[in-house]
Amino acid sequence: MPTITLPDGSKKSFDKPVSGKDVALSIGPGLAKAALGVKINGELKDLSTVIDHDVSLSIVTERDRQKVLDKDGLFLIRHSAAHVMAEAIQDVIGKDVQLAYGPPTDTGFFYDMYVPEGKKISSDHFEAINKRMAEIIKENREFTRYELPVGVAESMQAHKEDGMRKLFLEKNKYKIDNAMRALAAMAEKNPAAADRIAYKYQDPDGSYGEADYKTVQGAKLTFYANGAPGKNWEDLCRGPHVPSTGRIGAAIVTSLASSYWHGDENSDRLIRVYGTAFPTQAELDEYLKQKEEASKRDHRVIGKHLRLFHIDEDVGQGLILWTPRGSVVRKELQTFIAAELKKQGYTEVFTPHIGRLELYKTSGHFPYYKDSQFAPIVERQALAELSASGCTCAEMMNRVEGVSERLAKGINERTKAQTIAPDRIMADDKLVEGFMLKPMNCPHHAKIFGSSPHSYRDMPVRLAEFGTVYRWEQSGELNGLTRVRGFTQDDAHLFCTEEQIPAEIQGCLSLVKTIFNVLGMKDYRVRVGLRDPDSSKYTGSAESWDKAEAACLAAAESLGVAFSKEPGEAAFYGPKIDFVVKDVIGREWQLGTVQVDYQMGNRFDLSYIGPDNKAHRPVVIHRAPFGSMERFCGVLIEHFAGAFPTWLSPEQVRVLPISDKTLDYGRKVLSALQAVGVRATLDESNERIQAKVKVAADEKIPYMLIVGPRDAENNAVSVRVRGVEKDLGAMPLDAFVKAIAGEIETKSAVLSVKP
């Protein structure tokens, strides 16, 4: 006798078990027709799921009442499309392609598969695969779910109706592994009912299967057929799926990539086939158009086209050379951020790009993170002596990484733990001195803080630096401006008392808010990284952590944007807040972080004198809310598609004389603009005005001032604004100069100067 509670709170009672489809029908035939699945107590299920007890339920359809695509609906469609694609691929490439894992993603789905030796799948096959997918969708075959028990017999030969037996017969080790994991997970969840199952299986052509694993009594495996079981293609799958292939709408395969089984590079290499699906062809087309749009915004392409930056092989991978135009963007942004920091009471510092190894041994960066740092720089003299003494490379690395007795003792005492392991301690005459390119600015800032005594009255001390750091990112990770090996952080360290943490975090967030607002990045969210309650890797007291986490959460909440709690994502030394922005076409970018650190004070023996006249440890807040200038500029290039607001544009105005005859007047206009600091140029080329306009438009110059004899006579300029494909008319030169200076001054996001 199930009673079903619908999302609007209304209840429906039935006198016998009903399927999701029955419930939809009872609400209305239109809904039943549109239904793709159901959500039962928040869990997505097949529409055919039979309900025999009281639940809350919602019907999942393609889109909501506002005609917006529904997330759950898309999930069902794409998960189902992954099955259709897998069938199509096996039809096109061969039945011996072994499927591993095929989930939906944010933008589509993929299916990892093993393509046997000698066979190949390439983009040349896409057309055939797409065609086959379209056929399967058109056939509108029902997705049929069925379950098979496992462990019904010792010998798999004995019972046909055994899920594991079926998989063993298919000889697909990936699916067998998937099933084993699913079964083991059941045992984990319900240890009381856990049961051990052993199979022995004699294949007609020799022995094959043998399995011994844990699961629960009565465990079942779920399969889905693209049609009728035994007749059509089927797959081990947890589901859920749409009712039939026809409900997928439109699906295509989009790209190929390689992946590893379980993401482990020592494991089998698989081919990951990406695809996407939408309820209608029009939506799929729209998506493809958007993707094309996104690739047009690629900051690497725009950066080259607009000559913003250059990466040179001879300088090195991941090292950015900022050209004059790009430097303008970066500098304007930096000046803006610096001004906001000043308003918040930050003080600016400068520190060198390298520091002694001992500094990083103290901070803990070396050798702990040595794999992501540039190699240490060892002094020439020391190197020569080592080499002369026949020191091996391995021995040298040990001696470079070693720590003196004195340093180890201090750190271990202050951190009240064996932070420096005894095997790293080495006699002073064995240690090899050296330097390191700094991977972080904090050790230098800690030394500045420690260089003078501090009273609680001076706290917090806010040290800011646009500090350049170097990290050895893996070569495969490097990408344009967004992943580089040398970058400048908008870094600052806030040395504060424990009570000051909430206000300081609040300050960081309000800064971010201001800057995102000015840049028109209205859509962003924060992730609050909290400690994993089950882990012991964290330093600092539980009470401190509770307070700091509460401060982070309160600050995030006050920001007025979406935020999520991410347990286990905290750094070992304190909780953190990450910023994720969405650009104008909806892509998300991770920028910077704010992190609370209880450890650094101990490491560097920092202190301030409290009202009790005793020394106290300061807490340090690391904050680089925009990540790095490189990454942030990269994101902005894509956000604006190279069409920067006037205040950020490398070239704000271009003066275009109709012909040489008005060149002189053009020069006058140019000086008038430059006199008030506007970045303007004059196009002196011997081209027709059409060509000059085209070139300036391609270069995304915000304002074009066309000047001919008519304008010269009236001391006017004819204005053309980026994005408007026509002449807006003439206005007095003085008025234009005044207006654009105002637009730049206010950092307006829109181009508002017009006659």
Add this chain to the structure above:
RNA sequence: GCCGCUGUAGCUCAGCCCGGUAGAGCAGCGCUUUUGUAAAGCGCGGGUCGCAGGUUCAACUCCUGUCAGCGGCUCCA
């Protein structure tokens, strides 16, 4: 770091499969044109085909290695 693909003029790309030492458009330079809002016309210059080996009478082309870029995987204090 791993796997796959790519590397030809400043830029975008053709030529490579099937070896006979390179081609287009744009950009640049010169001349003509003096132009009113998204590319005027003509002419000229420019490349040891990423780099290093190998095969061959002969290599941009085939093979090996290497470097770099792209797509993904893994990673990101």
